[in-house]
Amino acid sequence: MTTTTTAVIDLDLPGATISRHVYGHFAEHLGRCIYGGFWVGEDSPVANVRGIRSDVVEALRAISIPNLRWPGGCFADDYHWRDGIGPRGSRPRMVNSHWGDVVEDNAFGTHEFMDLCELLGADPYVSGNVGSGSVAEMSDWVEYLTRADDSPMAALRRANGREQPWRVPFWGLGNEAWGCGGNLRAEQFASLARQYATYTRNHGGNLLYRIAAGANGDDLHWTETLLRSFDDLAADPAGSAGPFQAVSLHYYTMAGSWSDKGDATGFSTDEWYVTMARARRMEELLTRHSTVMDRYDPHRKVGLVVDEWGTWWNVEKGTNPGFLYQQNTLRDALVAAVHFDAFHRHAERVVMANIAQTVNVLQAMILTDPDTGALVLTPTYHVFAMNTGHHDAAALAVHLRDVETRAVDATELPLISASASVKGDTALVSLSNLDAETDRTLVLDLRGRDVVGHTARVLTATALDAHNTPGQLDAVAPTDHAGVRPHPRGLEVDLPAHAYVTVALALR
Ligand code: AHR
8 A cells, every 4th residue: 555645845944046057957068958959950841940949949939948058068078169150161170079070071060059059048067178178279269259449259159150249158077077078076176267367357347157077976076176276265245256156066867887877768667766756866965066166155156057967868779879879768767756856955055057968869848750850858847848837936845754765776766856946826746657557646735835736747657668759759748637636734745656737836
């Protein structure tokens, strides 16, 4: 017999604001993410605006994409921005040594990326090259993008057709500096981060939020070293952090080992549970990194940016191993839901997150057919769509009682994940049933405000590895959920096995 779980929510006790930027995205020059994904070129039969796919833009606008990180990833530390400006036909080529060892023609560069961001209505997050670049090169790129007057870089931008500077709020200082970004030691990188941050200047009214390449998984030493490199963060509670403002964190979920990560489809029930347990690790990582940060930064001036997260499976058979193309199923959707619950709970420290990656790479929102160009929205996309009500809302604590657990590896996996937020007279509750086999009922014990209405959505399917294809676009898509009833304590919610449910509340 299953127990009834209760979720107690005090609707009148709003916590930290959940930045919409935790719903951020990441697009690298990798496989078919940029080329064939976002960019098809002006002459393509696929409908486009100045070479950028219109259907991709439309789909991402529909989920209010808040920001887009580019050009990498590992690619960022090989990328020299001057190769990606000027007439497309005469741009130099380069080898994309990390991803398939293919030749990159730089058709998609700075102007194309900024055009994409403008079409999307998303804030650009530019990841600068520390690994193989120079301080001067990065400094010039910021000037090129953001300076208004007749400085050398502003004049060069104008010569390339863009009169006004762009607004660039987010700037990355390197990527995975402990690995593909230079194989540096934490102490060495901390010094470089200070130096690069100094020369990435605020031009005019453009204020950069500088994000130093952060830790891999549970590398707390990396985070601690970066935090120690700040001048006294404990002084002046009202002051701001400098010379950089945030540190990043990368963590990927896989069911197997690095050399055999597990397949995206056709996995076993055991693999489902291992995946959920590993997705739940994000919560633990945020707690541990935040604890280290709190020690040096009690006023929380430094942000934590999870700028790469998501599932990483073995590539689809017959595809280029360097292109990281994988299918996306209901399991991926639940992984995303679990991550968002963790980001909501850590809203006071986690200021941004970027799923890897938006189109055709790793845990994508969108898959495009290389032959026909057909576009498919993945189950993960639908979680982003169901969660837009959490953007910039205040986090609400959810106290779960009587949650069943399951032993997975050496841990106990709670079979329910939940989070909630409030914005004015509406609240949104996210509920995941991670149990692969068993339907459950959950009581929402809603306190502090009157609930005068509700609507609910559910995302599930019969098979754990259900996914969408060009022939079956809606095999996994949200539908209205009728399984919500009044209960003396609030509402009673049916949670089908392996399902994600959102309940929107109208409040008085
Ligand atoms: O997202 C794919 C790769 O994963 C990124 O390029 C790198 O930063 C990470 O190792």
